[in-house]
Amino acid sequence: MPREVDTFLTTVPPGKGRALRPDRTTGPAVEALIAAVAEGRADLPGFWRTVEERGTPLVERIDATDQCAVTFLWRGGNELADVILFADKAADADSYECNRMERIPGTDVWHLTYRMRADWRSSYAIAPVPADPSAASPGPLEEMAAIRRRRSLARAEPADRPAIARWFDAMAHAVPDPRARERLDASWSVVSLPDAPPELWRDAGAGAPGTVEEHSFTSAILGNTRTVWIHEPARRPADGGPWPVLVLLDGEQWAGIPVFPLLDALIERGDIPPMVSILVSAVDFPTRTRELACHDPFVAFLDEELLPWASEGRRLTSDPEHTIIAGQSLGGLTALYAAHTAAHRFGRAISQSGSFWWPAPVGADGETERLTRLLAQADRLPGRVHLSVGVHEWRLLEPTRRLRDTLAQRGAAFDYVEYNGGHDRACWRAGLPDGIVALTGGGARSRTVPAGDGAARTRHA
Incomplete structure (x- = not known):
């Protein structure tokens, strides 16, 4: 085996990828908006003004637990086919579906709520995937993301590879959350829940x-x-x-x-x-x-x-x-x-x-x-x-x-x-x-x- 190939293989972590699997729920703020939309009394501009003031994600304590409802949001309409959250570096065949935002029908609100322990911290980005693939050309994947794509596809079962490729294709559209309270760098936002270790x-x-x-x-x-x-x-x-x-x-x-x-x-x-x-x-x-x-x-x-x-x-x-x-x-x-x-x-x-x-x-x-x-x-x-x-x-x-x-x-x-x-x-x-x-x-x-x-x-x- 050539030396450069041997070196590369020894630095590929063993085992398959396993994406983050938090419980999905619906946060109180989004629940209230969904009810208001159904009753024809929603104030969407007011909702987005509140979001701008609070910053994202919305973090709401779940009573009598050490858990929080953590709601990630994106604003967009029919020009988008999907909005995908990237809050974990691992990838598997279910990554796309598990991290896919839902749109409240008839609104410009895309949302995804995780139920997370209140000491969670994570970097994240959001990928608005255009409905028309020719409408926007995704940027190239960063070097490490491209390497992880190759590694994930190499480990995956043949039947799972299209789903994993779809996840990484969406990643090419990922951008920082424009309303995030924290930023890591030019590419990634940060969520730190209330009980996360102090910095x-x-x-x-x-x-x-x-x-x-x-x-x-x-x-x-x-x-x-x-x-x-x-x-x-x-x-x-x-x-x-x-x-x-x-x-x-x-x-x-x-x-x-x-x-x-x-x-x-x-x-x-x-x-x-x-x-x-x-x-x-x-x-x-x-x-x-x-x-x-x-x-x-x-x-x-x-x-x-x-x-x-x-x-x-x-x-x-x-x-x-x-x-x-x-x-x-x-x-x-x-x-x-x-x-x-x-x-x-x-x-x-x-x-x-x-x-x-x-x-x-x-x-x-x-x-x-x-x-x-x-x-x-x-x-x-x-x-x-x-x-x-x-x-x-x-x-x-x-x-x-x-x-x-x-x-x-x-x-x-x-x-x-x-x-x-x-x-x-x-x-x-x-x-x-x-x-x-x-x-x-x-x-x-x-x-x-x-x-x-x-x-x-x-x-x-």
């Missing part, structure tokens, strides 16, 4: 702005060139000592949010100490799938090339206890792998939605969950780890729990969080500050806070 970056206010340098860095070890951002806050270390360091993988994603004002604000408020943050881009998808899969040359690049280079002209710590590496998905796998194989440099690791199923058995002679096995056998464990995973991450949840159990059995120091969400940058954005605080906030404390549906927060000394 430190929202409460921190504004901090004195630091400096951000953007560099092009060529690695002799890896033989490629990538963009690297270095953020240095305005506030200096209190003792005049060297800078603590945060290395953040998939740096282009975080630079685009952007993460720098968040770090400035958290440092200004004292939630985290002053530290230099180094954001490392992934170059492109093929490079990412190779380098962020327990790839020793990539860890060597970070340790032997990137950090020494970043130290030129600024005094960065060489103490692993004050050096954090953080990543998400394959980056989360790599963050923990770096803390395992280069513990002399990375003493702290944040892994959000880590791909601990890796490698996929189809490309690795049946092997899977390699890092969990390595940690079970290791002579030395990572110094401190912060793990988080969403309860809707069907392929990641159980592998992450098994890795957690392995760390616990070995007596490792770690934090573990399960949140009510999916494989989602909105959840990672909310959780990253918590991870940094946990790994810079002093000694470990043991605590477990139930969060429902098997979710929990645990800290082990």
